[in-house]
Amino acid sequence: MKVIIQRDSTVKEIKGSHTVEKVLKMLNIIPETVVVVKGGSLVTLDTKIEEDEEIEIIHVVSGG
Amino acid sequence: MRCIKCGQRACFEIRRHRAAFCQEHLIEHLRNQVEKTIKKFKMFSPKDKILAAVSGGKDSLALWDILLDLGYCTEGLYIHLGISSYSDKSHEMAEKFALSRGVPLYTVSLKEIFGEGMEYIARKTSKSFCSACGLIKRYIMNITAKLGGFDAIATGHNLDDETAALLGNVLRWQIGYLARQSPNMPERGGLARKVKPLCRLTEREMAAYCIVKGIDYILDECPMSRGATSLKYKETLNLLESSSPGTKDQFYLSFLERGQRYFKPVEEEVELKDCVKCDQPTTVEMCSFCRQMERAGFDSLALKKSLKELLSTKGNSFII
Ligand SMILES: [Zn+2]
Numbered sequence: 001m002k003v004i005i006q007r008d009s010t011v012k013e014i015k016g017s018h019t020v021e022k023v024l025k026m027l028n029i030i031p032e033t034v035v036v037v038k039g040g041s042l043v044t045l046d047t048k049i050e051e052d053e054e055i056e057i058i059h060v061v062s063g064g
Numbered sequence: 065m066r067c068i069k070c071g072q073r074a075c076f077e078i079r080r081h082r083a084a085f086c087q088e089h090l091i092e093h094l095r096n097q098v099e100k101t102i103k104k105f106k107m108f109s110p111k112d113k114i115l116a117a118v119s120g121g122k123d124s125l126a127l128w129d130i131l132l133d134l135g136y137c138t139e140g141l142y143i144h145l146g147i148s149s150y151s152d153k154s155h156e157m158a159e160k161f162a163l164s165r166g167v168p169l170y171t172v173s174l175k176e177i178f179g180e181g182m183e184y185i186a187r188k189t190s191k192s193f194c195s196a197c198g199l200i201k202r203y204i205m206n207i208t209a210k211l212g213g214f215d216a217i218a219t220g221h222n223l224d225d226e227t228a229a230l231l232g233n234v235l236r237w238q239i240g241y242l243a244r245q246s247p248n249m250p251e252r253g254g255l256a257r258k259v260k261p262l263c264r265l266t267e268r269e270m271a272a273y274c275i276v277k278g279i280d281y282i283l284d285e286c287p288m289s290r291g292a293t294s295l296k297y298k299e300t301l302n303l304l305e306s307s308s309p310g311t312k313d314q315f316y317l318s319f320l321e322r323g324q325r326y327f328k329p330v331e332e333e334v335e336l337k338d339c340v341k342c343d344q345p346t347t348v349e350m351c352s353f354c355r356q357m358e359r360a361g362f363d364s365l366a367l368k369k370s371l372k373e374l375l376s377t378k379g380n381s382f383i384i
């Protein structure tokens with residue numbers, strides 16, 4: 001699957017289908033610090049993402 | 065995962081509430097939380113006129129949107145600091161939102177008033193950039209609220225901001241700050257009431273709110289705030305929250321309910337008087353804003369003059 005990390009505008013390719021929770025774990029991202037979007041809509045951590053799908057990870061922590 | 069309200073497929077989970085919601089019920093839940101917070105902390109009533117301090121980021125735009133949806137008469141203030149392209153971009157987001165809702169947005173631009181932006185002004189003072197900037201923003205918010213007849217200034221500070229500040233104050237045992245930290249700072253001698261209606265909601269929830277509502281917000285960070293200590297506190301708290309959901313809620317709300325009473329202000333509250341130059345509240349002869357502007361070689365009164373003109377136009381979103 002294609003994972004777009006919006007904060008540093010990088011794209012990661014991950015093999016197989018996994019839940020959002022698993023993807024975040026693989027990328028070492030704390031779930032509390034992001035929201036995940038698929039096809040323009042938010043998805044929950046237990047959502048399974050298929051190999052041919054694409055998700056975007058948006059970081060939400062701001063400074064100040 | 066299913067929405068706890070309607071059983072449809074959920075789009076977002078809130079682990080500390082052991083809940084998940086569909087889009088419609090997520091919006092409803094967040095709106096209710098804000099309404100409850102406003103009532104619990106007696107922030108303001110439906111008769112009041114509210115000034116939302118907006119930065120173009122997710123929190124302040126979500127705040128403004130929710131207050132409008134709840135029926136509160138809320139107008140916006142954007143302070144254009146003239147920080148590279150960041151200020152222009154974030155201003156655009158605030159303008160776009162104001163136009164889409166047909167509500168007034170007052171834009172106070174440092175460059176338009178003084179010919180120079182925050183970077184120049186900060187260089188001319190002994191303070192750090194962020195404290196010089198904070199001082200100017202607080203002054204502009206207050207004087208706008210006063211001149212515009214607003215009953216309260218609402219800022220987008222969320223649970224993450226408040227717990228990060230609390231952790232910082234505890235780590236350094238800042239007794240004075242601990243005694244004062246509050247989501248509702250009442251009016252006092254020329255200082256307008258300041259409230260934080262999002263103090264029980266997380267940044268993650270505010271980002272989700274904006275995405276579901278289709279509110280465009282600036283994703284970039286202020287280029288001057290990079291490496292802020294508050295980010296480290298937020299990260300630590302998020303790690304704790306991930307392993308035990310509810311940590312942030314408990315830390316903050318229990319502090320307000322049970323912990324804060326043990327902290328007494330270190331010094332007596334100093335009597336506020338009028339600044340000899342601008343009439344705004346200060347503890348000394350001339351307020352720190354006027355002194356800072358003087359050091360930068362500007363006439364601080366220029367701000368008050370342009371503000372009066374701006375407030376009489378009902379916001380520049382309507383001029384464009
Ligand atoms: Zn629902």
Ligand SMILES: [Zn+2]
Nearest residue numbers: 339342351354
């Ligand atoms: Zn002054």
